[in-house]
Amino acid sequence: MSILTFLARRFIAGEKIEDAVRVIKNLNRNGMTATLDILGENVKSEQEATRKADNYIQALETIDREKLSSHASLKLTQMGMDVSDGFCYDNVSRILERASSLKNFVRVDMEGSNYTGRTLDLVYRWHERFPNMGTVIQSMLFRSLEDIKELNRRKIRVRLCKGAYKEPKEIAYRDRRDINENFVTLMQLLLTEGDYPAIATHDEKLIEATKEFAQQEGIGKDQFEFQMLYGIRRGLQLRLAREGYNVRVYVPYGTHWLPYYLRRLREKRENLLFFISNFFKD
Numbered sequence: 001m002s003i004l005t006f007l008a009r010r011f012i013a014g015e016k017i018e019d020a021v022r023v024i025k026n027l028n029r030n031g032m033t034a035t036l037d038i039l040g041e042n043v044k045s046e047q048e049a050t051r052k053a054d055n056y057i058q059a060l061e062t063i064d065r066e067k068l069s070s071h072a073s074l075k076l077t078q079m080g081m082d083v084s085d086g087f088c089y090d091n092v093s094r095i096l097e098r099a100s101s102l103k104n105f106v107r108v109d110m111e112g113s114n115y116t117g118r119t120l121d122l123v124y125r126w127h128e129r130f131p132n133m134g135t136v137i138q139s140m141l142f143r144s145l146e147d148i149k150e151l152n153r154r155k156i157r158v159r160l161c162k163g164a165y166k167e168p169k170e171i172a173y174r175d176r177r178d179i180n181e182n183f184v185t186l187m188q189l190l191l192t193e194g195d196y197p198a199i200a201t202h203d204e205k206l207i208e209a210t211k212e213f214a215q216q217e218g219i220g221k222d223q224f225e226f227q228m229l230y231g232i233r234r235g236l237q238l239r240l241a242r243e244g245y246n247v248r249v250y251v252p253y254g255t256h257w258l259p260y261y262l263r264r265l266r267e268k269r270e271n272l273l274f275f276i277s278n279f280f281k282d
């Protein structure tokens with residue numbers, strides 16, 4: 001195992017599906033569910049995107065065979081969105097069809113703002129055929145309030161997160177306080193009008209704000225879930241599960257871990273320092 005792979009193991013289950021299965025079984029034993037992600041993005045060929053979709057279908061079959069409590073999450077640029085929206089639509093439809101026959105659920109992750117509108121247009125089309133799917137909204141984008149209203153109207157399940165991509169100031173909040181404030185507004189709208197929303201953050205203040213709002217509005221713990229990333233704030237994940245909240249952990253696996261890993265490094269300065277100090281260790 002290279003030092004890079006060793007360092008990335010903090011945030012990814014491993015390179016093989018068996019690694020993800022082991023991690024998910026452990027989460028399930030601890031009262032948490034999972035969403036499985038096969039790492040990869042910005043695939044440029046139809047052949048490669050088709051192979052990635054086949055991998056997802058096999059992964060959904062593994063989840064079923066192993067009786068895991070896990071959904072799947074995927075990125076549209078891995079499914080051929082950079083080739084064409086038409087190709088991507090057909091490619092992901094195959095996954096949604098299989099998920100539907102297995103009574104499972106697939107979530108379309110949200111990538112950079114260049115893709116937001118196209119992603120939502122595809123999600124609206126898919127959801128009419130496959131209600132067993134949902135998507136993600138980022139509180140850093142100005143457009144998110146209107147997007148959530150439309151998703152709620154269509155009863156499409158939303159995962160709310162802050163947003164992991166660097167966005168221009170013309171379309172996105174840059175200040176952490178603004179991103180967090182918008183997160184609270186969107187969380188409240190999702191809890192009151194959304195369909196089983198997922199509140200995806202490791203930020204304890206936002207988690208507390210969600211718990212308080214739910215309590216105050218008489219929204220039961222079974223009406224929403226918290227989501228967190230594999231390898232981040234494990235103690236907090238367990239604590240919430242023990243308090244009776246639904247907790248789902250995002251479990252990525254595969255060999256194309258670099259862009260995902262770099263996003264996680266960027267989120268926290270200490271990660272970068274940890275990376276640098278280990279990389280140059282002899």
Ligand SMILES: Cc1cc2nc3c(=O)[nH]c(=O)nc-3n(C[C@H](O)[C@H](O)[C@H](O)COP(=O)(O)OP(=O)(O)OC[C@H]3O[C@@H](n4cnc5c(N)ncnc54)[C@H](O)[C@@H]3O)c2cc1C
Pocket residue numbers: 108109110111136138159161162163164165200201202203204227228229232233249250263264265267268271
């Ligand atoms: C389940 C899930 C799915 C997601 N899906 C998407 C998606 O589809 N599209 C998208 O743009 N973004 C996605 N994200 C990422 C998200 O947008 C944020 O970039 C990420 O969650 C960090 O923000 P935060 O809410 O945890 O708050 P932050 O303010 O960044 O962090 C709060 C605290 O959490 C801990 N923490 C957070 N990140 C790290 C880290 N990398 N390493 C160590 N500690 C950390 C620290 O203790 C930190 O103080 C997802 C996040 C989650 C949890």
